[in-house]
Amino acid sequence: xxxxxxxxxxxxxxxxxxxxxxxxxxxxxxxxxxxxxxxxxxxxxxxxxxxxxxxxxxxxxxxxxxxxxxxxxxxxxxxxxxxxxxxxxxxxxxxxxxxxxxxxxxxxxxxxxxxxxx
Amino acid sequence: xxxxxxxxxxxxxxxxxxxxxxxxxxxxxxxxxxxxxxxxxxxxxxxxxxxxxxxxxxxxxxxxxxxxxxxxxxxxxxxxxxxxxxxxxxxxxxxxxxxxxxxxxxxxx
Numbered sequence: 001x002x003x004x005x006x007x008x009x010x011x012x013x014x015x016x017x018x019x020x021x022x023x024x025x026x027x028x029x030x031x032x033x034x035x036x037x038x039x040x041x042x043x044x045x046x047x048x049x050x051x052x053x054x055x056x057x058x059x060x061x062x063x064x065x066x067x068x069x070x071x072x073x074x075x076x077x078x079x080x081x082x083x084x085x086x087x088x089x090x091x092x093x094x095x096x097x098x099x100x101x102x103x104x105x106x107x108x109x110x111x112x113x114x115x116x117x118x
Numbered sequence: 119x120x121x122x123x124x125x126x127x128x129x130x131x132x133x134x135x136x137x138x139x140x141x142x143x144x145x146x147x148x149x150x151x152x153x154x155x156x157x158x159x160x161x162x163x164x165x166x167x168x169x170x171x172x173x174x175x176x177x178x179x180x181x182x183x184x185x186x187x188x189x190x191x192x193x194x195x196x197x198x199x200x201x202x203x204x205x206x207x208x209x210x211x212x213x214x215x216x217x218x219x220x221x222x223x224x225x226x227x
Binding site for chain 2: 042110111
């Protein structure tokens, strides 16, 4: 089956630093990638949607200057949390939609990144 | 508005059967997904229904009634490893998944 590789799995950083999270589709072309955040015991919250070669679309309440998303190719999207603060500590998950996935629009998820900001 | 309603938590016994219900309201409809999520991990795909009826896949089955805005996930021969959260996620007219908080399933020996 399709695989989405996300790394790092865990990151601990100091307040004020920036953290980059990568998400790669390994065996398919991802026309669209989604970035989610999930706080403990809460539902997935969509942060932004990115299409290859165009600017990401951010959900209401998500600061685009703080959460920089780049989707430069059909297999790679990155999320950079700039000037991270403790309240940004969360589980970040990417997912990708297979370009050839006509019919069920199934999403493939990365393994997630647990970010802890001290 | 768009919303998902699932029980917050359910408990079942190993070897038994459990049904997790989900009702939803969305702007348009392009199918409904069920995902399993273990604590601290990303969701994994279980099933997708776009037409009414029951889809069976091994120990897991999923049912959809579009007219009622209702779906359920049926898990048979429960195993301890099935302890997880189960997320019902309908897809709206913009092909966006609408996520609820999921149902935490606890399996007891």
